Amino acid sequence: MTTSTTSTIRTVVRGPALACVVAAASLVLAGCASGSSGGDSTSAAASTSASASSSSEPTPAGDTPIDSITAAIQSPVLAMDILKANDVPTRRALTIAYDRVLKIDNAGQLQPMIAESWANPTPTTFTYEIRSDATFWDGTPVTAEDVAYSAARIIAPDSTAAVAAGWGAVKSVTASGSTVTVLLKQPDNTFAYRAALDWFVVQKQYSEAAGADLGSPTKPGMGSGPYKITSYSVADGATFDLTGTYWGEEPTVKQVVIQTIPDPETARLAMVQGDVDVYFDVPLAATRQYDKAEEIAMTYVTGGYNDMLSMRTTTAPFDDVNVRTAMAYLSDTAGLTQPLFNGRATVAKSIVPAIQISSTINDQAKTDEFYAGIPAIPTFDIAKAKEALAKSSVAGGFTVDLPVDTSQPWMSPYAQNLAQNAKQVGIIINVKNVAAGDWGAGLTDPKASPLQLLALGAGTPSPSELPPIILGTIFNPSAYTTPALTKQLDALAAAPTAADTIPLLTPVLNTANTELPYIPLYDEQTALAMGKDYVWEGGYSYWAIGQTWPEYIRMAS
Amino acid sequence: MKIASFVARRLVAMVAILLVVSFLVFCLLSLAPGDPAVILLGGPSKATPEAVAKVRAAYHLDDPLLAQYWYWLQDVLRFDFGRSIRSQLPVIDAIRERFPITAALAVYSFIITIVIAIPLGLAAGVRRGTRLDRTVTAGSLVGFAAPVFALAVFLIYVFAVQFGWFPVYGAGKGAIDRIYHLTLPAITLAIGQIAIIARQTRAATMDVATQDYVTFARVRAVPARTVWGGYVLRNAALPVITISGLVLAFALTGAVLVEQSFALPGLGTLLVDSVNALDVPVIQAITLLTAFVILSFNLIIDVAYFALDPRLRRGVGA
Numbered sequence: 001m002t003t004s005t006t007s008t009i010r011t012v013v014r015g016p017a018l019a020c021v022v023a024a025a026s027l028v029l030a031g032c033a034s035g036s037s038g039g040d041s042t043s044a045a046a047s048t049s050a051s052a053s054s055s056s057e058p059t060p061a062g063d064t065p066i067d068s069i070t071a072a073i074q075s076p077v078l079a080m081d082i083l084k085a086n087d088v089p090t091r092r093a094l095t096i097a098y099d100r101v102l103k104i105d106n107a108g109q110l111q112p113m114i115a116e117s118w119a120n121p122t123p124t125t126f127t128y129e130i131r132s133d134a135t136f137w138d139g140t141p142v143t144a145e146d147v148a149y150s151a152a153r154i155i156a157p158d159s160t161a162a163v164a165a166g167w168g169a170v171k172s173v174t175a176s177g178s179t180v181t182v183l184l185k186q187p188d189n190t191f192a193y194r195a196a197l198d199w200f201v202v203q204k205q206y207s208e209a210a211g212a213d214l215g216s217p218t219k220p221g222m223g224s225g226p227y228k229i230t231s232y233s234v235a236d237g238a239t240f241d242l243t244g245t246y247w248g249e250e251p252t253v254k255q256v257v258i259q260t261i262p263d264p265e266t267a268r269l270a271m272v273q274g275d276v277d278v279y280f281d282v283p284l285a286a287t288r289q290y291d292k293a294e295e296i297a298m299t300y301v302t303g304g305y306n307d308m309l310s311m312r313t314t315t316a317p318f319d320d321v322n323v324r325t326a327m328a329y330l331s332d333t334a335g336l337t338q339p340l341f342n343g344r345a346t347v348a349k350s351i352v353p354a355i356q357i358s359s360t361i362n363d364q365a366k367t368d369e370f371y372a373g374i375p376a377i378p379t380f381d382i383a384k385a386k387e388a389l390a391k392s393s394v395a396g397g398f399t400v401d402l403p404v405d406t407s408q409p410w411m412s413p414y415a416q417n418l419a420q421n422a423k424q425v426g427i428i429i430n431v432k433n434v435a436a437g438d439w440g441a442g443l444t445d446p447k448a449s450p451l452q453l454l455a456l457g458a459g460t461p462s463p464s465e466l467p468p469i470i471l472g473t474i475f476n477p478s479a480y481t482t483p484a485l486t487k488q489l490d491a492l493a494a495a496p497t498a499a500d501t502i503p504l505l506t507p508v509l510n511t512a513n514t515e516l517p518y519i520p521l522y523d524e525q526t527a528l529a530m531g532k533d534y535v536w537e538g539g540y541s542y543w544a545i546g547q548t549w550p551e552y553i554r555m556a557s
Numbered sequence: 558m559k560i561a562s563f564v565a566r567r568l569v570a571m572v573a574i575l576l577v578v579s580f581l582v583f584c585l586l587s588l589a590p591g592d593p594a595v596i597l598l599g600g601p602s603k604a605t606p607e608a609v610a611k612v613r614a615a616y617h618l619d620d621p622l623l624a625q626y627w628y629w630l631q632d633v634l635r636f637d638f639g640r641s642i643r644s645q646l647p648v649i650d651a652i653r654e655r656f657p658i659t660a661a662l663a664v665y666s667f668i669i670t671i672v673i674a675i676p677l678g679l680a681a682g683v684r685r686g687t688r689l690d691r692t693v694t695a696g697s698l699v700g701f702a703a704p705v706f707a708l709a710v711f712l713i714y715v716f717a718v719q720f721g722w723f724p725v726y727g728a729g730k731g732a733i734d735r736i737y738h739l740t741l742p743a744i745t746l747a748i749g750q751i752a753i754i755a756r757q758t759r760a761a762t763m764d765v766a767t768q769d770y771v772t773f774a775r776v777r778a779v780p781a782r783t784v785w786g787g788y789v790l791r792n793a794a795l796p797v798i799t800i801s802g803l804v805l806a807f808a809l810t811g812a813v814l815v816e817q818s819f820a821l822p823g824l825g826t827l828l829v830d831s832v833n834a835l836d837v838p839v840i841q842a843i844t845l846l847t848a849f850v851i852l853s854f855n856l857i858i859d860v861a862y863f864a865l866d867p868r869l870r871r872g873v874g875a
Contacts, residue, residue, distance in 0.1 A: 075830065076822070078644040085644055086599055160612045162599045168607075216646050234644065235654045235822030236728075261726055261820040263706075269713050270725040407833070436833055441590035444601045475601040 064555040068255040069534070071278040072267050076234050076260045081215025082200045083153060083161035088545055092280055093258050095548050096240050098200040098223035101128055101147060101180075103548070106541035108359030108461035110192060114142060114201050114224065115180070123187035123496040124171075128180045128195070134247040136203045137228045148175035149204040151182070163198045166190065166459065187494045189501060193460035197546045225548060226250055253550040265289065268529075271296050277534055278553070282527040284341040285409040291342070296529050299540045300344050303526035304458035306353040306466070307345075307410070309418075309519040310443075310477040312450035322392035324516040327451075328378040329385035330421040333521050340410040341524060348520035350374060350509045351470065352463045355523070355542055357505075359461035360498045373506055375513040377520055386425045397426020401449040404431060405439035411453050414521070443477045452477055454518070461543070464501040467508050468493045470518065478517030485511050532556060560863055564856065571852045578848045579633075579841060583626050586837050593642050593835040594618060616642060629841065639838040643831065648842045651827060656846075658728045659823035661735055662815070663808035665743035670750040671801065677751070678758025678797075679790060685763055693755055700752035709745045709818035716741060726820035742819040746812050750804045757800045761793035768792070794865055802858040806851045 077093040078085035103113040112118075115128035134142040151173040154164050169188035174181050184191060202214075206222035213219040220229045226248065227240035237259040242250060261267040261276070264286035270276040272295045282290055282298075290298050311318035311327065318324055333347050346354065349371050361367045378384065389395055402419070404411035412433060419429035429451070434442070442448035454477065459465060468489045469475050488508050495501040512518065528540045537554045541547075594612035598604040613619045617628055632639055638648035681693035717725045729738030765771065766789055774784050813825035824843055831839040862869050 079646060084646070158611070158615075160597070160608075160615045162597060165598055165605060165608055168605060212640075212645075216650070233654055234646070234651060235658070236730075259727065259820070260822065262817045262826065263820065265710055266713065266726050266818055266820055269710075269718050273718050273721070273725050275725050437589060437591040437596075437835060440596070440600065441592070444595075445590075474605060 063252050066253045066534075066553065066555060068257060069253050069277040069550070069553060070257040070259060070275065071280065072259050072261040072270065072276045073280055074260070074262055074264070074267075074283075077232070077238050077258060078234060079215035080220040080229060080232055080238075081202075082163050082198060083159065084215045086162040088281065089260075091545055092549070093238050093240075094200055095225075095546065096227045096256055096258075096550060097221070097225045097229050098202065099134065099142075099225050099548075100196050100546070101151075101199040101201065102196040104193065104196040104461075104543045104546040106539060106543060107362055108355070108543050109362070110196055113196070114147060115195070118195070120192065120497070123494075124184040126182040126184075126191065126195070128182075130178045130180060131247065132178065134224050135245060136206075136222050136224045137243055137245075138203075138206075138222060139245070140203065140205075142201060142203075142224045144175035144178050144180050146204045147199075147201055148173045148180045149207070150201045151180075151199055153207070154198065166194055166198060187496050189495050189498050190460045190462045190465050192497070193462060197460060227256060227550070230255075249551075251548070251551045251553070252555075253553050256550050268293060268296070271529060271531055274531065277531045279529040282529050283409065284344045284524060284527060287342045287344060287527050290527070290529050295532060297532050297535075299528040299530070299536065300525045301528075301540055301542060302346075302355045302358065303524045304353050304355050304542050305455050305522075305524040305526075306348055306351065306458070306520065307453070307455045307522040307524065308348070308351060309521060310452045310454050311517060311519075312446075312452075313478050313480040313515075313517050315450040315479075317392060317394040317398050318450050320392045320394070321515055322388045323394060324519070325378060326385045326388040326392070326425065326427075327422075328516055328519045329381045329388060330425070330427070331418055331519060331521065332380040332421060335380060336414055336417055337522070340414060341522065344525040344527060345522040346525075347377075348523045349377065351512050351518050351520050352466055352505065352509065353456070353458040353523060356458050356461055356463040356465065357502075359543075360463050360502060370502065370506070374509045377513055377516075380421075382421065382424050385421075389425050389427070397428065399428040399430065400451050401430045401432050402451045402453070403434045403439055403442050403449055404453060405436050406433050407436045408453075408455060410522075415453065444475065455524075458542075462498040462501060463505050464492045464495055464498070467505070467512070471508070471512065480515065480517030482511075560860070564860065567856050567859070571849075571856070574852060575845060575848055579630070579845050580626060582841060582844045583629070583837075584622065586835070586840060587622055587625075589835060591835050592618075593837060596834050597642050629838075633845070638842040641831075641836055641839050643834045643836045643839070648838050651839060652824070652842055652846065655822055655824050655827050658735075658821055659812075659816070659825065660809060661728075662739050662742055662746065662812065662821065662823060663805060665736070665739050666746035666750060666808055666812075667801075667805045669743055669747040670754055670804065673747070674751040674754035675758050675790075675797065678755040679762050679785065679793075681755070682759040682762025682793075683766055683785070683789070685766075690759070693759065697752040697756045700748045701756075703748060705745060705749065705812075705814040706818055708748060709742070709815060712741050712745055713819075728821050728823075739821075742812075742815050742821060745818070746808060746815045750808070753804060754797065754801055758793065758797050761796045762789060765789050765792045791865060795862060798858055798861055798865070802854045802861075803851075806854040809850050 071092070073089035073092055075087065075089045078087065078090050080094065080097065082094055099114045101113060101115045102110045102118065105111050114130060114134055116131040117129045119127045121127065128147070130142065130144045130147055136142060153159065154161055155167050155170050155173065169184045169186055169191055171183045171185045201224055203222035207214050210219035214221060217233045220232050226242060226246040228243050230239040230241045232238040237257065240256045242254050261270060264283050267276060267279045268289055271279060272293055287298065290296055309327065309331065311324050313319055337343055337345050337347065348354065357370060358367050361370060402415050404415045406412065412431065415429070415431040419431055422429050443452055456466060471480060471485060472489055485508065488504070492501055492504045492508060495504055526542055528536065530536060533556055535554050535556045536552050538552055592609070594609045595601055595604040597612055598608050617625050629639065640646060641648055641651060677693050681690040684690055713725055717723050723741045724738050727738055729735040771784060771788050774788055813829055816823040816825040827839065828843045831843070
């Protein structure tokens, strides 16, 4: 934990919240933690003005070597294999050790990694040219066969990997010479990002020999990343050391230690004490104390979580758009940003996480123009709520339950506030605190309350990821559907590239923001805590979940 | 011989209870809302019907409950507790990795507890109504009522951050380092335990101290050490041992809040994470271990009764 100059460094990163968890590389229900997970700083700052730092930003001191940093995460690194664990904290470790086929930059754009070039000659064909100078930690070269194997195991018929959900469109992965070809069953623009977020390159020979134990403490894996796994256990965390033989530019940090600290307050004290250098995904509700700590520099960037209120439109009284509109007027979304998230969230303008739209458009003015082109969500106004309710069949009000997941700190206070507002127009909302499991089960249970709170995470930069799911057939708690919308969603899902999704998204969001099966609430930011001896060069980003993050750590000048 | 027979009968009963407990937990978990397959796949937004079907088949989740239990039981009899649904790693490895940390914490805190609580309780019981007694009683109340998480943060702030005497978090590696790392967590855990055992000791001591045989011993000028150690403490020991055993068993099965606060990767943390993820194989294994520890301690306590009280030894065969 000392720099090769003099100073001592340690880093830490977190998790739960409840183990909270959010799958990074694919859309996930935010059932854990207060819902913060990665964020994009450079692009977020540029495109949404959401990026901020609570303290003066130090500048990097060049490439001064750093002997060791300690990073903390809130829940443990469950396995060193993406097929076995897909949660964000685990990914923080996997990205250190394993190269991906491509990498993702702060703006959410794809860049070469193990593939030095790639092409998308048809909407259903992707080809990757594998670089010839990459080697595994044992010195053997990374081959196209290894790369193809790394993907084939995800889509294998007997694969039960969570990450496989994002690979449903993949028909085959084959290697020929130095080229890997992926054929899709149908166009899927989100697949392009899977190469950067899910496609971790492992050595075929080692992996086959390890069998079911691959990713375990005894057989952690054989990768080609800049760091090899020196030690690993689920309980004690992991240590990574530079290999010294990396094909790319080596990070300045020689050793990375990842440890689990479930309690954010303990992590804060550990940072104050200097035992921890980096803490990822600080729960937003806990950031007040972090902001006050002189030893800690906080960075907040646009995150990937989109929170919303869901109403089952096939169940009275939510089958009436006037009722749903009234509910939107009753939500004091803006007023609760400070108390719920320490001000580190923005009022959502649609059901699509803002970072997906900003990453895809990648231009602030055009992003603003896009949002101007869709209907605005009704804002808090009791009188207008009363007015909307008066037009419905339940003008006098009604009674409904609202289950809230106690592991997501924002839900209960939000629901209580909504209940107080609703009471003024005759709507009685019974807020029910439930465990995460009960809450999750209720979302898909037709017998559960028709009123639910949701938190969904962006798995890729593509804005077409979420609407076909929550307005389609896979997971649609609102049960809202129309033939016209289904057609629009099909077109959106079939868009060949993420850029093509933007014009196709507009009609979908026009419908969503008018019919309001979901009331978009918040786009949460994501928080990074760093000891003041260090800086994250180039700015932190939500897409750090897909980056070899120690590459960005520098000594502060 | 009678005691051996007693222990044998208890061991048989233990096996039966473990079977019942494991089956009940299995049934209760099957009734819990949520689908482990959906959780494994990252939530309902990612769980396509095909993916759910594959996971459910892989873990026999579609088989009848009794069949699932039978599969599990057969494996357990071979000391194979299966693989975690959450991490897909062997359950036994997770337990093996975490139990030593929880056990070290439990034993450490228990030693602190016994060293402090019994003398305090004894002194308070003997000097009933004195300032010492009132102080012990009030202190016990405070210790019992103090929220563990708040106590943990307070101790970390004072002794780790301000004074720098102890580390903020972690379990340490190697014997000495582990003791060093576990000192603050053990004190945090011990404070509540001291309150319980000190009060129990005080109550038992008060009861025994007023007995005629104690009065006669003192009148006969039996040395104070003999009176308090051989007469009072020994006769007050039965309820104290009972509660002490349960306190240790509780600590051994995972002091969740202490583990969370000090980032100790013990069984408590593992259980909470597993319950949230409906990780049935891990929950089953920890539950079984918990039941085994509690039953074992109860047996040890009962055997200790015989050692302490000859009247019980005579009554065993009756």
